[in-house]
Amino acid sequence: MSDYRAALKATDPDIYDTLIGEEKRQREGVEMIPSENYTFPEVYAALGSAFTNKYAEGYPGRRYYGGTEFVDVMENLARDRAKEIFRAEHANVQPLSGSPMNQAVYLGFIEPGSTILAMDLSHGGHLTHGAPVSHMGKIYRFVRYKTNPENGAIDFDQLRDVAKKEKPKLVVCGYSSYPRDYDYKPFKQIADEVGALTMADVSHIGGLIAGGVMRNPMDAGFDFMTTTTHKSLRGPRGGLILCKKDHAKGIDQSVFPGLQGGPHMNQVAATAVTLKLAAQPAFKAYAAQVLKNAKALASELMNAGAHLVTGGTDNHLLVVDMIKSFDINGAIAEKALDHAGITTNKQVIPDDPNPPMKPSGVRLGTPAATTRGMKEGEMKQIARIIIEAMKNHADPKRLEGLRQETRVMCSRFPVPGL
Ligand code: DSN
Numbered sequence: 001m002s003d004y005r006a007a008l009k010a011t012d013p014d015i016y017d018t019l020i021g022e023e024k025r026q027r028e029g030v031e032m033i034p035s036e037n038y039t040f041p042e043v044y045a046a047l048g049s050a051f052t053n054k055y056a057e058g059y060p061g062r063r064y065y066g067g068t069e070f071v072d073v074m075e076n077l078a079r080d081r082a083k084e085i086f087r088a089e090h091a092n093v094q095p096l097s098g099s100p101m102n103q104a105v106y107l108g109f110i111e112p113g114s115t116i117l118a119m120d121l122s123h124g125g126h127l128t129h130g131a132p133v134s135h136m137g138k139i140y141r142f143v144r145y146k147t148n149p150e151n152g153a154i155d156f157d158q159l160r161d162v163a164k165k166e167k168p169k170l171v172v173c174g175y176s177s178y179p180r181d182y183d184y185k186p187f188k189q190i191a192d193e194v195g196a197l198t199m200a201d202v203s204h205i206g207g208l209i210a211g212g213v214m215r216n217p218m219d220a221g222f223d224f225m226t227t228t229t230h231k232s233l234r235g236p237r238g239g240l241i242l243c244k245k246d247h248a249k250g251i252d253q254s255v256f257p258g259l260q261g262g263p264h265m266n267q268v269a270a271t272a273v274t275l276k277l278a279a280q281p282a283f284k285a286y287a288a289q290v291l292k293n294a295k296a297l298a299s300e301l302m303n304a305g306a307h308l309v310t311g312g313t314d315n316h317l318l319v320v321d322m323i324k325s326f327d328i329n330g331a332i333a334e335k336a337l338d339h340a341g342i343t344t345n346k347q348v349i350p351d352d353p354n355p356p357m358k359p360s361g362v363r364l365g366t367p368a369a370t371t372r373g374m375k376e377g378e379m380k381q382i383a384r385i386i387i388e389a390m391k392n393h394a395d396p397k398r399l400e401g402l403r404q405e406t407r408v409m410c411s412r413f414p415v416p417g418l
């Protein structure tokens with residue numbers, strides 16, 4: 001046991017016990033929440049390091065604190081690696097997480113009260129893309145576009161009409177529960193036609209773009225690309241903003257001092273390490289396997305009669321319509337799957353008639369299972385366990401039996417660093 005852990009155990013056994021319980025839960029179950037992952041072991045080292053002690057408001061070479069000679073080198077490495085891997089002219093690596101990352105773009109470049117065009121939450125958009133309950137939804141006038149639920153396609157003719165009518169200052173794309181890839185060029189073209197800026201929030205697929213298996217909005221000339229670092233990228237919890245050189249000063253000022261104070265330098269160090277690891281060939285293979293696993297899981301579930309929103313997946317996630325498939329809502333499904341050792345989350349489907357706490361769907365994703373080495377064979381087994389759990393959702397004994405099966409399967413796939 002490390003000195004740190006021994007000290008924690010001795011000082012605060014209550015918290016230590018919750019940590020041990022959480023580690024066991026992560027080892028023994030299949031993690032299928034698409035936004036979660038098992039981080040690189042090196043990330044634990046950077047997060048739990050002396051960098052956590054350091055204040056460094058400002059940017060490398062221009063700080064409001066002394067003693068920044070090492071964090072300057074480290075932050076510059078993080079910025080350079082981010083620019084290189086995402087083919088961007090400028091990177092800001094300080095956003096504390098996904099919400100402030102997106103807010104920094106809005107608040108830095110769009111006047112309050114202006115119109116922003118973004119994807120509807122129930123069609124896969126995110127809370128920070130202007131959901132009415134969010135502060136951003138109150139500060140800006142968000143107009144929402146939708147997808148075709150049959151195949152997930154975006155109707156760009158309709159999007160152009162809406163853009164011409166509503167005259168947005170910013171066109172946002174990106175998602176947290178949309179199982180397809182985008183063509184970013186038409187978004188950019190429409191935005192150019194109405195004089196709007198473009199932002200892609202690729203938080204879910206940042207690792208898949210870094211791994212070269214999904215399209216990169218920077219290649220289509222987007223003004224901004226935002227991504228969290230803890231999802232498919234396998235880094236620490238945090239955010240990155242990539243942008244064109246012309247926006248560099250504006251975005252840096254918007255993050256600090258506009259929105260945040262001292263950056264979390266331990267998080268920035270962990271991000272730097274993550275970006276180095278994500279540039280290795282092994283990460284490309286990982287990203288490709290994430291997609292293969294998602295396709296395998298989707299086709300196995302569909303073969304067993306499950307209904308998937310948009311009829312499949314092109315990325316790392318799938319949304320199962322549980323009402324249509326098994327006549328149970330997403331909350332009941334999530335609970336039964338928890339019992340069977342498979343962690344998922346209940347999820348609204350496009351224009352869901354049911355409320356968010358009892359929605360129609362469940363969201364499944366493959367980044368975490370792929371990190372521990374699971375492949376198509378395990379996806380088949382997981383699909384079978386899911387189907388069995390859904391058919392027996394009210395039978396605790398059967399669910400317990402499935403949990404045992406899940407545990408045995410997981411014991412063959414150690415979690416890196418745990
Ligand atoms: N909460 C994340 C997700 O689960 O998709 C997005 O921020």
